[in-house]
Amino acid sequence: MKFFIDTADIPEIEKLIPSGLIDGVTTNPSLIAKSGKDMGETIKTICSIVSGPVSAEVTATEYNKMLEEGEYLASLAQNVAVKVPLTPAGLQTCKALREKDIMVNVTLCFSAAQALLAAKVGATFISPFVGRLDDIGEKGMDLISDIVIMYENYGFDTEVLVASVRNTQHLIDAAVIGAHVSTLPPKVIHELYKHPLTDKGLKAFLDDWAKTGQQILPK
Numbered sequence: 001m002k003f004f005i006d007t008a009d010i011p012e013i014e015k016l017i018p019s020g021l022i023d024g025v026t027t028n029p030s031l032i033a034k035s036g037k038d039m040g041e042t043i044k045t046i047c048s049i050v051s052g053p054v055s056a057e058v059t060a061t062e063y064n065k066m067l068e069e070g071e072y073l074a075s076l077a078q079n080v081a082v083k084v085p086l087t088p089a090g091l092q093t094c095k096a097l098r099e100k101d102i103m104v105n106v107t108l109c110f111s112a113a114q115a116l117l118a119a120k121v122g123a124t125f126i127s128p129f130v131g132r133l134d135d136i137g138e139k140g141m142d143l144i145s146d147i148v149i150m151y152e153n154y155g156f157d158t159e160v161l162v163a164s165v166r167n168t169q170h171l172i173d174a175a176v177i178g179a180h181v182s183t184l185p186p187k188v189i190h191e192l193y194k195h196p197l198t199d200k201g202l203k204a205f206l207d208d209w210a211k212t213g214q215q216i217l218p219k
């Protein structure tokens, strides 16, 4: 499974790059606003420090302007994936950008029907928002399962990019289902490492080692 980091916070991304876990980045207008930085400069900087796909979202809502914004965003760096919302204009833009061999991440997906449309217009990625479905009492992970099955049935190349991930269980469930990518807030990535028995076991090892009075490295 590929791990994308879901943030526009460059220091957060820089902190996680040495982990070797980051296969890409997703941003959206809310994450850009939260960063307080210029969008173009932020996307260019992220693309220069992360080699994988970096999602940058258009903010226009009608086709011609969406296409113009998408082409501009794609011109910022070769690893930009243009994000478009799952609307008729968004999918029309997706088709046009894909015909220009530009990566497209179709976002704000909340149904299997929407996901089928995105695959049919050749989306590179589809981003179903599991957390927001859970928020309204639906089972976001059931949508992931339906999409993975549909895409396998027809051999669609679109990669399922699980978004709106709120906890480690979302990631595990997505991986068990076989989603291609999860985009993770930094806090979820940091949580993945943690288990109390690891901490307890390491302390016991080190306490016992200390009793030997030995050192591994030769004096």
Ligand code: G3P
Binding pocket: 006, 026, 028, 031, 129, 131, 132, 163, 164, 165, 183
């Ligand atoms: O990538 C989409 C993500 O940023 C949305 O997350 O928690 O606002 O639903 P959330």
